[in-house]
Amino acid sequence: MQRTLLVTGAAGMLGRFLLRRPPEGWALRLSDVAVPEAAPGEDWRQLDVTDPVATAAACDGVDAVLHLGGVANNLAATRDRLIPVNVGGTRNVLDAATAAGVRRVLLASSNHAVGFHRRPPGGRPLPDDVACRPDSLYGVTKAAMESLGGFYADRYGTEVVLLRIGSCFERPTSARMLATWLSPGDFCRLVGAALRAPVTGCVPVWGVSANTRRWWSTEGGDALGYHPRDDAEAFAAEVPPEPAEQVPAAETVGGSFPAGTR
């Protein structure tokens, strides 16, 4: 039986990646505050997640939610929207999903929710479930997103997967991304695994590819059955070397964000 997945923020980059390789066995209900350039298909609705009534209507009749919608940067121009959209919007999504009896919610969190963690000594990988240490106001909103996910899991039994996404772009474009890249294909594999796997409570998982230079654990992904296939190393020759002053940034999860003033 085909089930329905509500995707918020579906007109954005990750939403467009997902359309290339939609999760098997799922029909997609696409939504975004912005109207996408390409025809969005039949089950499309314009949805601002800061509107609780519209968010509740969008959750009606779906089996799971992938919450991608929000402010995906820390730029000055959008900073005032960070808390209303990323925190208020996530609260509305979790609330609406719970009221609609949706069991599974995947939240697009970020490495910047935990950006102040450093590379562990001795080549040990950094666990998937390190505590929040946000590195920016953007990261604070992702930490709040994770906290909301934990609350709805504990209070209402919602199965929540926190996707701690590294750098999900077409290809890596910096030395840092040789470690933190999540390829479009692996993003889709991660979503598929997070929908399929048995989940109890609120589970964090690194959203990162099988990069040679990866230092974030594979354990959380293994537990979900997420098996990434791509390696940023294939692009290493195209990536400019990191300027010397940036090198310490490669040792923190959030790259240059922890040293920023934002």
Ligand SMILES: NC(=O)c1ccc[n+]([C@@H]2O[C@H](COP(=O)([O-])OP(=O)(O)OC[C@H]3O[C@@H](n4cnc5c(N)ncnc54)[C@H](O)[C@@H]3O)[C@@H](O)[C@H]2O)c1
């Ligand atoms: N791309 C990455 O490397 C990366 C890394 C970490 C986390 N993330 C997270 O993944 C999600 C998707 O990222 P992306 O790269 O596709 O960003 P994006 O900016 O391309 O897409 C975000 C989408 O959210 C929509 N949106 C904004 N406000 C909204 C609102 N009020 N209601 C509904 N939709 C709204 C936008 O219109 C946009 O289409 C974001 O939550 C982002 O923080 C992305």
